Amino acid sequence: MNFHVMTLFPEMIEQALQTSILGRAIKNGCIGVKAVNIREYTKDKHKKVDDYPYGGGAGMLIQAQPVYDCFQAVRADVEQRKGKAVADRLRVVYLTPQGQCFHQALAGKLAEEEELVFLCGHYEGVDERVLEEIVTDYLSIGDYVLTGGELPALVIMDAVARLVPGVLHNEVSADLETFHDDLLEYPQYSRPVEWHGKRVPEVLLSGDHKKVDEWRREQSRERTKCLRPDLYEKYQRRQEVIHSLLKKNKALYIDMTEALQRGREELIYAEDDGVIVGDRQTGICRLAAFSEKAAVKLVKRAAAESKFNQYVLHQPSLLVPLEEMYQVEGCTPFRQAVYNSRIAPTIKKRIEIRSLTPVYQQEILQHSSAVSESCIKEQLEKGRLFGAFVEENLAGFAGLHQGGGLGLLYVDKSYRGQGIGRTMLSYLIGQQLSEGLTPYAVAAESQAALALFRQLGMKLGKESVYWVKR
Numbered sequence: 010m011n012f013h014v015m016t017l018f019p020e021m022i023e024q025a026l027q028t029s030i031l032g033r034a035i036k037n038g039c040i041g042v043k044a045v046n047i048r049e050y051t052k053d054k055h056k057k058v059d060d061y062p063y064g065g066g067a068g069m070l071i072q073a074q075p076v077y078d079c080f081q082a083v084r085a086d087v088e089q090r091k092g093k094a095v096a097d098r099l100r101v102v103y104l105t106p107q108g109q110c111f112h113q114a115l116a117g118k119l120a121e122e123e124e125l126v127f128l129c130g131h132y133e134g135v136d137e138r139v140l141e142e143i144v145t146d147y148l149s150i151g152d153y154v155l156t157g158g159e160l161p162a163l164v165i166m167d168a169v170a171r172l173v174p175g176v177l178h179n180e181v182s183a184d185l186e187t188f189h190d191d192l193l194e195y196p197q198y199s200r201p202v203e204w205h206g207k208r209v210p211e212v213l214l215s216g217d218h219k220k221v222d223e224w225r226r227e228q229s230r231e232r233t234k235c236l237r238p239d240l241y242e243k244y245q246r247r248q249e250v251i252h253s254l255l256k257k258n259k260a261l262y263i264d265m266t267e268a269l270q271r272g273r274e275e276l277i278y279a280e281d282d283g284v285i286v287g288d289r290q291t292g293i294c295r296l297a298a299f300s301e302k303a304a305v306k307l308v309k310r311a312a313a314e315s316k317f318n319q320y321v322l323h324q325p326s327l328l329v330p331l332e333e334m335y336q337v338e339g340c341t342p343f344r345q346a347v348y349n350s351r352i353a354p355t356i357k358k359r360i361e362i363r364s365l366t367p368v369y370q371q372e373i374l375q376h377s378s379a380v381s382e383s384c385i386k387e388q389l390e391k392g393r394l395f396g397a398f399v400e401e402n403l404a405g406f407a408g409l410h411q412g413g414g415l416g417l418l419y420v421d422k423s424y425r426g427q428g429i430g431r432t433m434l435s436y437l438i439g440q441q442l443s444e445g446l447t448p449y450a451v452a453a454e455s456q457a458a459l460a461l462f463r464q465l466g467m468k469l470g471k472e473s474v475y476w477v478k479r
């Protein structure tokens with residue numbers, strides 16, 4: 010992953026990133042950081058980049074021109090290395106106390122980007138017009154005012170970089186620490202067993218991993234309840250929704266449960282009559298209506314959030330009110346299936362499976378009619394589509410949908426009946442289990458795909474879900 014920092018003080022960024030874990034990650038190529046000096050792009054002959062704000066007021070403002078030209082240089086660099094598609098969808102973060110407050114789940118989302126651009130303000134800030142043209146995300150690191158955006162950019166880069174695969178040697182550690190699942194981390198102890206008369210809790214010396222996990226989970230809950238009641242309330246609410254509302258039909262609602270459990274989406278609405286889960290950034294919104302009457306109310310509630318533009322409807326009754334409200338583009342039925350075991354299916358056939366690059370985009374699009382081009386593009390860029398290769402020929406592919414479900418499965422006609430689909434799904438299920446996730450699959454209503462899910466021991470939802478775009 011590459012960070013680009015547009016700043017008036019590049020040395021501040023460069024110096025801070027030379028040591029410890031991030032310094033090592035830069036040296037071994039896991040992450041790249043380029044600090045770009047905005048001043049180099051000014052057209053002012055005295056190298057000035059700031060001026061007085063119109064209408065008066067204290068302080069100076071960074072002008073639009075140098076920032077815009079600096080961004081164009083960053084964009085051109087990305088286009089040259091990664092192509093136009095990546096450059097066109099660059100995420101540009103302006104650090105500002107007026108932005109959304111940065112948090113751990115957001116760090117996880119930003120870590121999925123290949124290239125990330127930061128704009129650091131200084132003085133009184135930056136001319137609004139250039140912000141409107143180039144910025145995609147406004148982020149703050151807390152409700153206080155700093156002199157510049159360099160420290161906030163460093164804070165965010167640190168939190169994001171440690172989630173990039175390979176940066177921390179112990180890959181699982183980021184999944185178990187504070188804020189994962191809205192809980193704080195449990196207390197930890199190292200040698201000696203006794204210090205200042207205090208002994209390490211006996212359970213940690215027992216060697217019983219199950220008991221240790223239970224103890225840690227309980228400690229996490231207790232600690233969060235005591236130190237961060239606000240977080241604990243969030244955790245409890247989510248657990249309540251999952252266990253009392255969504256578990257009523259586990260396979261039907263597995264995408265919603267997993268979106269919440271994995272921290273990918275937020276709880277927007279949850280009452281006895283329905284649940285809405287969504288992500289304002291991707292625009293995906295999932296609706297479950299527990300009665301016909303609730304459908305209209307739920308659609309209206311979802312419509313109050315203007316950022317949503319793709320809907321996963323868990324009951325057909327939701328479609329009519331949605332169509333009355335918006336012009337919708339198609340309605341594709343899907344079926345979901347959940348893998349309930351913690352043991353991965355055995356892989357019977359040895360096939361070479363590897364992550365696919367964007368070079369395969371056209372080939373994949375020809376065979377994935379039910380999925381949008383932008384989704385395929387994004388999943389390829391993020392390395393979430395895998396190909397099965399037989400003598401270097403692409404025999405089939407499978408991968409992850411944007412929400413995290415397995416699917417996008419296709420096997421070339423000449424390779425069918427050889428267990429290639431089964432092998433690919435088994436491989437992906439194994440991968441998800443090793444990350445501590447509950448694997449679930451999503452497929453358009455194809456008999457072959459549904460039969461395969463059953464063969465793999467997955468529990469198939471009886472009802473369809475409907476994917477609708479507005």
Ligand code: SAM
Nearest residue numbers: 104105106130133134149150154155157158161
């Ligand atoms: N006049 C601005 C306002 O009232 O919103 C504050 C400008 S501040 C003095 C200068 C720069 O520091 C900002 O443009 C921003 O880049 C950065 N900055 C200050 N506080 C920040 C915070 N809490 N989070 C992120 N960036 C911040």
